[in-house]
Amino acid sequence: MTETVKLTIPSDPKYLCLGRKVLHHLLSTHDVPEDMTQRLILCVDEACSNIIKYSYANCPDLPIEISFSLDEYRFEVKILDYGKQCDSRTIKPRPLKKIEPGGLGTYFINEIMDEVHYCTQREKGTLLTMCKNLKNEVTSSKTN
Amino acid sequence: MNIELESSQKGNGAVTLTIKGEIDMSSSSKVRAHLTDLFKGNQSAIVVDLSDVSYIDSSGIATLVEGLQWSHTSNKKFRLTGLAPMVKDVFEIARLLTVFEVYDSQEEALKGV
Numbered sequence: 001m002t003e004t005v006k007l008t009i010p011s012d013p014k015y016l017c018l019g020r021k022v023l024h025h026l027l028s029t030h031d032v033p034e035d036m037t038q039r040l041i042l043c044v045d046e047a048c049s050n051i052i053k054y055s056y057a058n059c060p061d062l063p064i065e066i067s068f069s070l071d072e073y074r075f076e077v078k079i080l081d082y083g084k085q086c087d088s089r090t091i092k093p094r095p096l097k098k099i100e101p102g103g104l105g106t107y108f109i110n111e112i113m114d115e116v117h118y119c120t121q122r123e124k125g126t127l128l129t130m131c132k133n134l135k136n137e138v139t140s141s142k143t144n
Numbered sequence: 145m146n147i148e149l150e151s152s153q154k155g156n157g158a159v160t161l162t163i164k165g166e167i168d169m170s171s172s173s174k175v176r177a178h179l180t181d182l183f184k185g186n187q188s189a190i191v192v193d194l195s196d197v198s199y200i201d202s203s204g205i206a207t208l209v210e211g212l213q214w215s216h217t218s219n220k221k222f223r224l225t226g227l228a229p230m231v232k233d234v235f236e237i238a239r240l241l242t243v244f245e246v247y248d249s250q251e252e253a254l255k256g257v
Binding site: 017034042096104 | 169210212233240243
């Protein structure tokens with residue numbers, strides 16, 4: 001059975017912790033190990049931070065709609081904003097060889113998640129869908 | 145999310161910056177401002193104690209990378225200590241763990257500065 005939790009936060013960085021807390025609670029009740037939980041939280045947090053910075057240009061009172069779904073071993077998160085759209089083909093992580101501040105958020109998302117899809121085929125905003133197969137993590141957690 | 149920052153002068157010309165809380169987009173600017181002030185001082189070394197940091201995102205990592213760059217230009221030592229598992233994992237994913245001088249404790253980090 002798919003369990004879905006939805007929340008909407010304002011595009012103010014002070015509310016990012018709410019998304020982290022809700023996701024932590026959801027994953028901890030499904031025996032997802034803490035290290036993977038923290039990685040998934042990081043991805044959601046980075047995606048929301050990017051929305052605040054780029055889609056909403058730091059305007060603090062616009063909605064970020066988040067939907068977490070967990071279906072046995074498949075974790076899916078959808079994050080919807082109504083801000084400025086960009087060409088998803090241009091969203092690429094920077095190479096890590098050069099040590100410099102910034103530009104790591106997209107790298108974290110692509111490194112951790114199995115599937116990342118940006119949909120801008122809509123009147124306003126972007127729908128980001130990220131998925132992760134947690135079978136190995138959850139089954140090993142249950143056998144330990 | 146509140147973050148607490150406390151700096152403490154050490155006798156050997158070093159200063160420690162102890163951070164408590166979560167470093168994210170809402171708090172990393174405070175860390176950056178604090179580090180900026182410390183680099184303006186005349187200490188020979190800055191040790192950042194992350195023992196009580198339970199979460200760090202890319203903006204927090206970027207702030208620490210800036211500190212590292214400032215340490216190169218100012219010829220000061222810049223060391224990190226007390227990385228919790230989550231924080232260490234983020235450094236590892238970013239392949240930055242070997243780029244910084246990382247120590248298990250403040251005492252170790254303060255040796256030879």
